[in-house]
Amino acid sequence: MAGQYELINTLGADKQSPKIRVRVLHTWIDKRKYGDSREFIFADEQGDRVQATIKLSLCSRYEGKLVKNKSYLISDFSLINKYYNIMYKHCIGEYRINFGYNTKIREITFPNIPSDVFNFVPYPNIGDVSEDNKFLIDIIGSLISIGVLKTFTKDGEVKENVTLDLEDLCGLKLRCVLWGTMAHAILRYVKENVDGPYIVALQFAKIQYSNIGEIEVSNTLCSSRLLINDDIPELQDFRSRGCTCYDDLRKVEDHVYPTFKDACFALGLLDDDKEYIAGINEANEWASSDYVRRLFVVLLVANNMSRPEHVWECCWKEFAEDIAYRLHNIVPIQVHMCQTIL
Structure with missing residues (x-):
């Protein structure tokens, strides 16, 4: 009980002539099989919500008396089952407010009632x-x-x-x-x-x-x-x-990474490619550098590595081990060809 007013969460069939102090949050016309109605969502100072119904035949009686975002003192209404003659339940409570011919409405100033109430479900x-x-x-x-x-x-x-x-x-x-x-x-x-x-x-x-x-x-x-x-x-x-902003998507612990993939890697959302680096190092112990380079190309084509550039930075020396030997063999041949031409 809040003074002489009932709170929404205390409404029940045992209450005699309850009065409520609420704000209009939302209103719409509900199309029903057994007759249309004007529906409302009210909220009180505790942030609880309740649905209210005015049959279309009574709407003219309350025309302009319930305006969205305004607060009212409402009395002489009845309570009906939450599902009676409706398809969906909009509020948690077991009852809906039903306006009758003698329901009383008086506009009041009461800023303590929130203008919007949400119950977001995770x-x-x-x-x-x-x-x-x-x-x-x-x-x-x-x-x-x-x-x-x-x-x-x-x-x-x-x-x-x-x-x-x-x-x-x-x-x-x-x-x-x-x-x-x-x-x-x-x-x-x-x-x-x-x-x-x-x-x-x-x-x-x-x-x-x-x-x-x-x-x-x-x-x-x-x-x-x-x-x-x-x-x-x-x-x-x-x-x-x-x-x-998009920079926020690339930020991890106050550091903005150059790419989204780098940020995901820093968060641990991507593999660290250690198995590929280990495989290349192992192959380098028994296979030729040409084979190791071809292995890296196969991994690139298969698109299995999370950060190919990181694998390259870790393994480029293995890929280049035979480069000095190849250059040693190529240079004398080029010199011999030049001498022959001359």
């Missing part, structure tokens, strides 16, 4: 979300690849989507499929803002599985939110802890 934990993937999640990541807009017809309706890959701060990747207006929005943003990085957040994303059984996420038809490099603390924090 990539490894996405598969642990239960309830048959009906629970919508928030995800965030850096855009590392994006495909082209695909258009196709299904059940006589034209549909469009684009596939992209996000990466978290641990280097884990997540496939994301955006549909409709969100597909156009992210493609337009990338086209108009050529220089990255692009920090992307998808709020109220649904979980699905690809044709090969891999977890991926996508937007819902109405309620999902797409944010790209928005000026909000969550995205700024992700950017500050991640890379902000």
